[in-house]
Amino acid sequence: MTKTELLPSPVPRAEDRPGPARRALRVLAILACVPYVSLKIAWVAGSEIGIPAGSVLLENPRTMAIANSVTVLADILVVVLALLLTQPWGRRVPGWLLALPMWAATGLLAPIMTGYPAQLAVALLGGDERAAAPAEPFLHSWVFAVVYGGFILQGLSLGTLFVLYARDRWGRLWRGRLDGPSARVSGPGVRTAAPAAAVLALFPLALHVRWLFGSTAGLSPRQIAERDADFTVLEFQQIVFLVVAVAFTLFLVLRRPAPLKVRTVLALAWTGSGAVGCWGAYLSLVALMPETDPAKQVTTLVQLSYAGEMITGFLLAACLAVVLRRRSAEA
DSSP: OOOOOSSOOOOOOGGGSOOHHHHHHHHHHHHHHHHHHHHHHHHHTTOOTTOOTTOGGGSOHHHHHHHHHHHHHHHHHHHHHHHHTTSGGGGGSOHHHHHHHHHHHHHHHHHHHHHHHHHHHHHHTTSOTTTTSOSSSSSOHHHHHHHHHHHHHHHHHHHHHHHHHHHHHHGGGGOSBTTSTTOOOOHHHHHHHHHHHHHHHHHHHHHHHHHHTTOOTTOOHHHHHTOSHHHHHHHHHHHHHHHHHHHHHHHHHHTOSTTSBHHHHHHHHHHHHHHHHHHHHHHHHHHTSOOOOGGGSOOHHHHHHHHHHHHHHHHHHHHHHHHHHHHHHHO
16 A cells, blocks of 8 residues: 655755745745734833733733743744745645644634724724724734734735645645546545534534624623624624635535535635634633633633634544545545
């Protein structure tokens, strides 16, 4: 029996070196990290730049220093990925070692790239004068613009580099339509796991729909007090990502609707599952942080919603990995 690799690595050649466009995108991705990393380093060093008096960020300096240090390392990963995607040696990296952080980066950045502009648009249209900023002191408004603007540039540049890299290295894996000749590669395990994830997603989906339409069941007093246009935008966005993640993963696994292109379905399933799984995991970790104010404590129902999203996203991602591995074997 021959051993098949999930995503085989071609030998890099001199002509594989990046052209001017890719080099420009690499520089943009790296420069986009500078504002965020600079602020985080300043905060770790004890600076309060951008933090108003009375902010909750000043309540536990040691915890925030640790959290800021971790997020600096996460943003440094963006620099590593930008280099990997534009260097010949990047072709020798095992597929899974690149796919996992890129899936996480996609999942964490995509909701910011869509949610923050939507919040600003609502604010400009007069939906809520507090849009894009929390009700109580947290950060000065310019910090949100600088940091989220940097995240959006990171997402656009890094995402474009990954698409170009993936097209060159693995483009054959998503050619054609869902009913193409190499479509029968999902297997019974995936055909069971994907519907199971869809059923699991119904719980957080139902909660988000209820909260979107005005229910306060399960929300903390702080969340209830901060229900505004921002809250509505984020709830609607979470519903969309849940539906997209589940629907397009099922399309890929079940090969229906047949006329859809594999690359379109895969891209949406990849982005949706990443947004649901990674933000569910991140918010689950945040909810575990100690909180002495009962009004700010995350309720059990909300924590279960985060956990449901995390498990749903990870399970859907596992389905994508199996499908890609089997398509690779057939290719």
